[in-house]
Amino acid sequence: MEFPVAVALAQAVPELPAGRGWWFEPKLDGQRTILWCEAGRVRLQSRSGRDVSGAWTDLARAGRQLPAGTVLDGEAVVYIAGHVDFSAAQARAASSPARAAQLxxxxxxxxxxxxxxxxxxxxxxxxxPYVERRALLLDALKDVGPPLQVVPATNDRDTALLWYEALRSQGVEGLVAKHTTSTYRAARIWRKVRHADTLDVDVVGYTGPRSRPRALAVRFPDGRTLLSQTVSAPIRREVAARLADAESGRPAHTRAGTAYEAVETGLVAEVLAGTTRHGVVTVTRLR
Structure with a gap:
């Protein structure tokens, strides 16, 4: 397996799947991260494939407990006062190595x-299959302990629904459903339900300077491309960092005629689902 690896994704659904063969895991609100344990070093990869080791040096140190050749998929999270704090994780991900060390x-x-x-x-x-990988994961981390931990999982749908309601106050944003026979591949192979009414869209362009984008052009699953409202400073910095490595863009227009610079970023944005009716898109985070 070569660095970086293309990650498996989850398709948003309105409710948990029913029937035999499904397992359910809490969905924590952090930064999707792949942890690579190699001979002499540990690297961390973002969902988009970037090396983000400098932002998560504490996790890299913890990963040295694992034998070389181990590769884990999971979420880098930050707890504040016993609560999973997405803003804190986002700040780490967008920081320089020096600032990340302070955080x-x-x-x-x-x-x-x-x-x-x-x-x-x-x-x-x-x-x-998932159940075999799950057993191997539990065995790999059984003697490691925090800050590396395995998320809980259950094949009881009622228990999963209880988690969905009871763990929300702790920063659990939903549940992910995985079928017992599913292999791991770069596609939307899982199912997810979330408390927030949001959509995942592809970032396909921007407005404003490349080093300081103002708004994002996002493509929806139905093929529409819309411009977002002005994005927040943390999102702006993360997009600018990705654009620095992207190919040159080209002029493009939305169906409404608004100009933007088109470029394939590989980024996925989460937007409020209720903000698209009149072409006004609010980006809440990058995934």
Whole structure:
């Protein structure tokens, strides 16, 4: 397996799937991260494939407890006062290494592992079914402990629904459903339900300077491309960092005729679902 790896994704659904063969995991509100344990070093990868080790040095140090050849998929999260704080995780992800170290000293990160992509002895295990990968993951982390932890999972739908309601106050944003036979591949192979009424859209362009984008052009699942409202400073910095490595853009227009610079960023944005009726899109975060 070569760095970076293309990650599996989840399709938003209105309710949890029913029937036999489904397992359910809490969905924590942090930054999707792949933890690579290699000979002599540990690297961390973002969902988009960037090396983000400098933002999560505390997790990299913790990863040294694992044998070389281990690759974990999960979420980098930050707890503040016992609550998963997405803003704190977002700040870490968007910080320079020096600033990230300062934030880590005050609010250390945790890694919520939910999948094992490579095993130190067995190699690439992505072709194995979910239940086998889950068992290998539990075994790999059984003697490690915080800040590396396995997310809980259940195959009881009623228990999952109880988690959905009871854990919301702790920063759990929803649930992810995975079928017992599913292999790991770069597609929307899982199902997710979230408390927030949001949509995931592809970032396909921007307005304003490349180094300081003002708004984002986002493409919806139905093919529409709309411009967002002015994005927040943390989102602006993260998009600018990604644009620095992207190819040159080209002039483009939305169906309404608004101009933007089109470029494939590989980024996915979360937008408020109720903000698109009149072409006004509010970006809440990048995923």
């Amino acid at each position: 880590a000293a005050r609010w250390p990160a945790s890694f919520a592992a939910w999948d094992l992509l490579a095993h130190a002895e067995l190699g690439d295990v992505r072709s194995r």
